[in-house]
Amino acid sequence: MLELTFFNVTNGLIIGAFYALMAIGLSLILNLSGVINFAHGGFLVIGGYLAYTLRPYIGFWGALIVAPFLTAIIGIAVERLLIRRLYGRDPLYSLLLTFGLAFIIEDGTRQFWGANGLPFSVPEGLTSALSSKFFFITGYRMFMVAMVAIVVGLLFVLLRYTRIGVRIRAGTLDLETVSALGVNVRALRSLNFAVGIFLAGLAGVLAAGQIGLEPTMGDSLLMPSFIAIIVGGVGSLTGTLFGGLLIGVASGLTAVIFPSASEAVIYVMMAIVLLVRPRGLLGEEGMLT
Amino acid sequence: MTPKARGLSQQGRHLAMLAVIWAALVFAPYWMPLFGGYTALGTRVLVLGLAAMSVNFLLGFTGVLSFGHAAWFGLGAYGAGLCLKWVALSTPLALLAGTVLGGVAGAILGVLLVRRRGVYFAMVTIAFGQVFYYIAFQWSSLTGGDDGLRGFERQPLDFGPFKIDLLHNDVYFYYFVLVCFAAAAAVMAFVLRSPFGHTMIAIRENERRARFLGIPIELHIWIAFALSCFFMAFAGALYALLNNFADPRVLHYSLSGDFVIMAVMGGMRRFWGPLLGAVIFVVLQDYISSVTVNWMSFIGALIVLIVLFFPRGVLGLLGQRRTA
Numbered sequence: 001m002l003e004l005t006f007f008n009v010t011n012g013l014i015i016g017a018f019y020a021l022m023a024i025g026l027s028l029i030l031n032l033s034g035v036i037n038f039a040h041g042g043f044l045v046i047g048g049y050l051a052y053t054l055r056p057y058i059g060f061w062g063a064l065i066v067a068p069f070l071t072a073i074i075g076i077a078v079e080r081l082l083i084r085r086l087y088g089r090d091p092l093y094s095l096l097l098t099f100g101l102a103f104i105i106e107d108g109t110r111q112f113w114g115a116n117g118l119p120f121s122v123p124e125g126l127t128s129a130l131s132s133k134f135f136f137i138t139g140y141r142m143f144m145v146a147m148v149a150i151v152v153g154l155l156f157v158l159l160r161y162t163r164i165g166v167r168i169r170a171g172t173l174d175l176e177t178v179s180a181l182g183v184n185v186r187a188l189r190s191l192n193f194a195v196g197i198f199l200a201g202l203a204g205v206l207a208a209g210q211i212g213l214e215p216t217m218g219d220s221l222l223m224p225s226f227i228a229i230i231v232g233g234v235g236s237l238t239g240t241l242f243g244g245l246l247i248g249v250a251s252g253l254t255a256v257i258f259p260s261a262s263e264a265v266i267y268v269m270m271a272i273v274l275l276v277r278p279r280g281l282l283g284e285e286g287m288l289t
Numbered sequence: 290m291t292p293k294a295r296g297l298s299q300q301g302r303h304l305a306m307l308a309v310i311w312a313a314l315v316f317a318p319y320w321m322p323l324f325g326g327y328t329a330l331g332t333r334v335l336v337l338g339l340a341a342m343s344v345n346f347l348l349g350f351t352g353v354l355s356f357g358h359a360a361w362f363g364l365g366a367y368g369a370g371l372c373l374k375w376v377a378l379s380t381p382l383a384l385l386a387g388t389v390l391g392g393v394a395g396a397i398l399g400v401l402l403v404r405r406r407g408v409y410f411a412m413v414t415i416a417f418g419q420v421f422y423y424i425a426f427q428w429s430s431l432t433g434g435d436d437g438l439r440g441f442e443r444q445p446l447d448f449g450p451f452k453i454d455l456l457h458n459d460v461y462f463y464y465f466v467l468v469c470f471a472a473a474a475a476v477m478a479f480v481l482r483s484p485f486g487h488t489m490i491a492i493r494e495n496e497r498r499a500r501f502l503g504i505p506i507e508l509h510i511w512i513a514f515a516l517s518c519f520f521m522a523f524a525g526a527l528y529a530l531l532n533n534f535a536d537p538r539v540l541h542y543s544l545s546g547d548f549v550i551m552a553v554m555g556g557m558r559r560f561w562g563p564l565l566g567a568v569i570f571v572v573l574q575d576y577i578s579s580v581t582v583n584w585m586s587f588i589g590a591l592i593v594l595i596v597l598f599f600p601r602g603v604l605g606l607l608g609q610r611r612t613a
Contacts, residue, residue, distance in 0.1 A: 030408065034407075034408060036408055036411060036412055038546075082593065082597070085597060086596070086597075089600070091354070091407055091408045091411070092348070092354050092411075092549070092553070093596045093600055095354070095356065095408070095411060096546070096549060096550060096553065096592055096595075096596050097592070097593055097596045097597070099543075099546045099550075099592060100550075100588070100589040100590070100591070100592030100593045100596070101589065101593065102589070103585045103586065103588055103589030103592070104585070104586050104589035104590060104593070106585060107583055107585035107586040107589065108586065111583065111586075223415075223416060223419050226412055226415060226416050227416050229412070230409075230412060230413060230416060234409055234412075260427055263423050263427070264420065264423060264424070264427075267416065267417070267419070267420040267423075270413075270416055270417075271401060271417075274401045274402075274413065275401060278404055278405070
């Protein structure tokens with residue numbers, strides 16, 4: 001029992017780290033631009049499939065680095081051509097636009113790479129289990145968690161200590177003032193969008209190594225990411241990080257006691273948070289509500 | 290023109306428009322085949338149009354964006370299906386069961402939602418909507434899971450001396466749905482014309498000012514939300530009767546998105562806009578999916594184009610020209 005619990009909690013943490021990676025990207029875009037990016041799952045899929053295509057030429061490690069950057073470039077193009085026109089309009093429109101975009105991306109993926117799932121193997125060194133007792137902790141899972149930790153850590157350092165990071169955080173609070181102080185808000189939003197999409201692309205490559213590739217693989221990850229943001233509190237990236245880990249662990253723990261509810265428990269958590277603390281665990285009063 | 294004469298002519302135009310809409314709906318089974326339509330397609334338009342109007346009741350007239358309304362639609366469908374399958378062989382009872390199930394569930398969850406606004410409201414409604422999708426998916430002993438709920442059929446309407454066969458006669462069923470649609474639309478129009486409806490519009494236009502006037506905003510939004518859920522569940526119950534089938538996709542958020550896009554496409558500040566949007570959307574989807582496997586891309590591109598270039602919808606565009 002203890003071992004089973006340990007297994008599921010570890011599993012939950014790993015999945016939670018993954019949710020957090022997705023959710024932080026979504027959250028960045030939502031906070032600065034007020035856009036709920038429905039196509040986030042689509043960008044994740046693009047990242048994964050690009051890595052699949054690049055892999056024969058530059059290997060796993062090359063693809064792991066290059067594919068997210070390429071996804072981010074596609075993201076910038078989408079932001080400049082489409083999403084930028086909708087800033088300042090009712091959020092309904094950007095929501096619908098990314099909703100339509102998600103359709104196009106899913107169908108396009110099917111067209112280019114086929115509707116069937118594709119395998120995406122990871123280097124030999126990462127697949128073996130670390131110890132025979134804890135067989136479920138494979139090197140790849142540890143590697144995934146480490147990657148998420150490094151990237152999220154880097155992002156937080158960037159946001160806290162660099163000039164651009166300070167501007168992004170300030171823009172989240174009051175974009176008008178930031179603009180009045182002479183910051184190029186258009187470029188800032190583009191860059192911020194690209195960072196968010198980069199994280200989605202990275203999540204795509206990492207997920208491909210774990211579960212393989214499918215045109216709809218982003219769907220099942222999008223909803224937990226929304227919930228991570230709501231539970232953690234809209235407007236707080238730290239909250240989103242905790243929200244992601246929390247719902248991952250909660251669904252892992254539920255899997256021990258009542259397996260068929262492991263998916264439902266994250267919704268129950270959301271309901272409880274909304275009842276007891278409507279702004280979310282670390283959300284600030286009055287942010288985007 | 291004097292203001293009074295202008296008012297009269299506007300009223301005349303309004304009545305003429307109503308006459309055209311109802312004439313088109315009443316005679317649909319006769320004129321649609323001329324354009325390659327079929328009666329079941331007309332019924333589908335009515336049902337989905339009613340659903341889009343229910344979304345718009347909240348979105349267009351209270352200014353609150355719910356992106357999870359398929360949940361109440363789907364609950365209505367499952368409620369009607371389960372009632373026909375397990376409880377009683379009665380079409381009206383199935384409609385009632387579906388409407389109550391979806392409406393009550395929406396009203397209860399609405400309590401958690403009303404304090405959220407804007408994007409946050411949309412996000413929470415999507416997430417809550419998905420709960421029911423997972424329930425329908427997982428609880429296969431009751432709902433049939435991914436395969437959907439089968440094994441029920443709409444029943445004839447029994448008026449004692451005579452019966453109306455809804456199952457085998459598409460045209461009879463169309464008129465049955467049309468009567469249901471008309472009743473729901475009448476209730477909706479009545480609510481919107483009442484003082485409560487005007488308060489909804491006041492909240493949409495300027496929430497802060499409405500609050501300063503002493504209007505209990507949360508209560509009003511909750512009532513509007515709950516009403517919209519009841520209308521939605523009613524449409525969902527009709528949808529289950531139309532297909533004699535319900536599957537988890539009727540609860541999925543992408544259907545919510547379809548309803549919102551119908552409302553926007555037709556013109557979301559207008560009462561009849563969503564119905565027009567549903568006509569365009571359903572007919573296009575029916576046509577495109579019959580000619581290409583890549584229909585998702587076309588629908589996606591259509592959504593993007595509408596958002597970028599016609600955000601006010603067809604009726605909004607026409608109205609703009611008239612006032613210009």
